[in-house]
Amino acid sequence: MENVATNQNNSSSEESLFNALAIQIQSKFDIVKYYSQRPLLQDRIICCVDPLLRQVNAAAYRPNFVIIGPLRCYETILEHIEIQKRICLASFLQRAEKKASLIDFFKLIKDSADRIHGCYEETYCRSWDFLSHVIQQNIPVNDGSSGLFIEMVLVDASFIIELFLRAYNKELERGEIDFIFNTPRKMHDIRRDLFLAHNQLPFFILKDMYELAFGGNPDFPSFIHLTCHFFSPYYNQNKPIEDIMLPNHCHYEYRAKLEGAKHFTDLLRTLQMPSSKKTEDSLEAGRVQGRYLYSAVLLRDAGVKFKVSTSRCLLDIEFNKKNGELKIPPLRVDESTESFFRNLMAWEQRYHSHETYLCDYIFLMEYLIKSTEDVDLLIRRRIIINQLGSNTRVVTLFNNFCKHITPMEKNHFSDIFRELNAYNAVRRHSWLAILRLQYFSTPWRGVATIAAVVLLVLTLIQTICALISL
Structure with missing residues (x-):
């Protein structure tokens, strides 16, 4: 009888264990059901960067000081910055108290919560076990x-707005975030964290909060003006940003693109685009024959003359096939260059897959830069401003940029590819280049070459005269 009772108890225990396991598995099916039935409110514009891209250099996508938004693609949270954020919230509420209170901002975010939450690719920021626990507690998953x-x-959002305001107006009391402004490097690092592709808040909620707090107040600029001022170190246009912000029709389309940005990463991509519609139209995508271009040194040996462009827009590259001049805007290469381009390229590949202007620019530069000699040539032509210290580091940087980034069938610099390859195919250009580089590269070498030619001619004349006199 005891054995029978023991067997019954064992069977009961196994049944309980199986039931618990079945409930656990069912809960995970419930999660899948929840996501499949949930309406897609809008495109997932904020998500963790592709793991393959992070394999090349994960640090380029990871915030060092400030974590923004719910995506947790990293493990550590800097507590002292989180405390500073809440201090900034108090300062923001005090600054905005004439128009709005904490309850007003709370209501604004609550009314927009579903739209905000719909911007995030949430599977990266919650674990299965956590979700199972939430569902078992009958709590809505990721309830916005x-x-x-x-x-x-x-x-x-209040931290970002306060930061932007104090960066714009140095007369505003800074107080608790003096440590940011008193250390230039710290400001640079935080600005870098705020353009990372997955470290974002949707632009619209920042703008709505700013308008609720300061809309109609002549003492405060528009939020787009404030944002562009903060990111002005990454603004690459010949015209001052203040002119772009003026309410006129000259730059209406460009200003509309800035105001329609999805988030800061998207806005910084727009800041790299040509402000002129004519220049943008000239970058018509086309197929690249053979997908190959010679390096800068080889093109120079083929007769191409590298010149630094007066344009600041990186995409404004021109080649004059009549005189062989390739004009390229200057590019400053420093410690933040890799993070800057990697995040913009990741965003562009995901959301602007048919307008990969920056990816195409990097592909072009990658072709030109194959060795330290190429970098040295571009530095001497003032096309590259190297602040990394070593030409080898610049070569490594550009050679790794396009790993795990699939080139599109069409490239916006296809015309330049085609014209450079055609120019390189003409042998006369190579001969003239050799003559110029080897015999006329410096004034003294040119004088010596001319003197040698004159001496050769005189010797030849003297020989001919001697033969005639015989």
Whole structure:
């Protein structure tokens, strides 16, 4: 009888274990069901960067000081910055108290919570076990209207707005975030964190909060003006940003693109685009024959003359096939260059797959830069401003940029590819280049070459005269 009872108990225990396991598996099916039935509110514009891209250099996509938004593609959270954010929230509420209160901002975010939450690719920021626990507790998964989510948006958005205001107006009391402004490098690092592709808040909620707080107040600029001023070190146009912001029709389309940015990464990509519609139209995508271009040194040996362009827009590259001049805007290469381009390229590949202007630019530069001699040539022509210290580091940087980035069938610099290859195919250009580089590269070498030719001619004349006199 005891054996029978023991067997029954064992069977009961196994059954309980199986039931618990079945419930656990079912809960995970419920998660899948939840996501499959959930309406797609809008495109997922904020998501963790492709793991393959992060394999090349994960640090280029990781925030070092400031974490923004709910995506947790990293493990550590800097507590002292989180405390500073809440101090900035208090300062922001005090600055905005004439127009709006904490309740007003809370209501604004709550009303927009579903739209905000719909911007995030949430599978990266929650674990299965956590979701299972949430579902078992009958709590809505990733409920955008939850207090924690609203608090996160409120704290992060107020920190960004306060930071932008104090960077714009140096007369504003800075107080608790003096440590940012008193250390130039710290400001640079935080600006870098705010353009990372997955370290973002949707642009619209930042703008709505700013308008609620300061809309109609002549003492405060528009939020797009404030944002462009903060990111002005990455602004690559010949015209001052203040002129772009003026309410006229000259730059209406460009200004509209800036105001329609999805987030800061998207806005910085637009800041690299030509402000002139004519220049942008000239970058018509086309197929690249053979997908090959010679390096800078080989093109120079083929007769191409590299010149630095007066344009600041990186995409404004021109080749004059009549005189062989290739004009390229100057590019400053420093410690943040890799992070800057990698995040913009990752965003462009995901959301602007048919307008990969920056990816195409990097592909072109990658072809030109194959060795330290190529870098040295571009530095001497003032096309590259090397602040990395070593030409080898610049070569490594550009050779690794396009790993795991698939080139599109069409390239916006296809005309330049075609014209450079055609120019390189004409042998006369190579002969003239050899003559210029080897015999007329410096004034003294040119004088010596001319003197040698004159001496050769005189010797030849003397020989001919001697033969005639015989």
